[in-house]
Amino acid sequence: MTVDRATRVLRKVFFTAVALVSLFLGGVVCLMCQVLAGRDAPTYRVEGHVTAHERGALPVGGNEDAVSHSIAVDAGGRQYRVTAVDSGLDLPPGQPVTLDVSTADGGIAYLHAGGGVVDLRSGVVRPVLLIIASLLALGAVYFGAVRLNVYPPVATWLALTLGAMLAPVAVFVRV
Template structure:
């Protein structure tokens, strides 16, 4: 019975570790994509609309949506930033991410709008996942599922190699 129980716990620890390691890798990839190199294209605003954009339950926030034709491709951008209040025909410059093809920056009339995702949520998720991973491994050591040295070596190696692998890929 003890052998069966250890196998079940070992499998559970392995699956939870894989999931948490995946969260760390995904968030590192989000951060790497956020700061990826960009290339510049020029275009012009095709259309502009305003609308309500619910943010944290507040219905009064006004969003700006613009469609831009640049280098034969159409980019549709929606954000809460008032810098997107651009008239149709306005010339713009877009910085496009080489990692995923999303618009990182929009420049128009001397102003620049940063359209990249924030860093707070990915950093908090990385921290929480690594904390949970440490708790899982501490629990595994206390239940004598793994030898302590092997557990901490695996945790340190995984925590170091997962972000490195993602950054090298990008």
Template sequence: MTVLRRVFFTAVALVSLFLGGVVCLMCQVLAGRDAPAFRVEGHVVSHERGALPVGGDEDAESHTIEVDTASGRHYRVTAVGPGLDLPPGQPVTLDVSTADDSIAYLRAGGSVVDLRPGVVRPVLLIAAALLALGAVYFGAVRLNVYPPVATWLALALGALLAPVAVFVRV
């Protein structure tokens, strides 16, 4: 029984570590999505069109542009849809994220293209991971592997440290 309890304790700890990592990673994705950005002005150097099947839509067309900036940096941007259908030489303004150097917005003429990742998938993954983590801890307490006080302390410590770890990176 002692060996079984140790194996189960180790399994619960590893699953908890994995699920906590998923939650932290998705919080990082959400924090990076809305991180502060700085503006860079440049112009389109090249434009390519390509077929990129998205969600079963075989007719979806992707546009890839390359932008040279006044500071000498070179950016390559790909998106699905007509927002990036820009001719070479077109002046553009990029809003570049300070968190990960990704492009959040592209402004050309009077239009603005939002290039940030969506929020639905990270939020669903966070909810699923937290539900699974709760189920793992509930099962561990019911099987008397963890004492209830240790479980609540671990959850409280994780809840306090996860946001700190995410926002220290940003």
């Protein structure tokens, strides 16, 4: 095998690897954008009452004394189950509650009971950190691919532009 042929084979293998890594990192960015969009999606209200309440030990962050609360809510024939480490969920059976249900995934965003509100949405720190790390890794992959002359610079910018245009479409089509 000549050096020229080995170089062509190596470029094809590296090109495929760059494409697969780019696809994976772009998928992570889209998924985390979807998580953030679902977190702040519109909600609708459902009224119901607590049908069951359970307490359990749930070690969180090294705290062995943390107590989780699980409640079951009957809201007009539909059953919801909520589990969280929050004293606001320490509700007796029969307590009237109002749930704010997400239109994106059907999860419960807020629980209103007796004048108090419990926020049950997931946090934003992990998705934002994953988006930043994936974009930095994607930039490093493309920079390395251009430096090794696997992709011409025009193709790299075209791929980045196409990815930037398709990511929001993929996220909001699901929502």
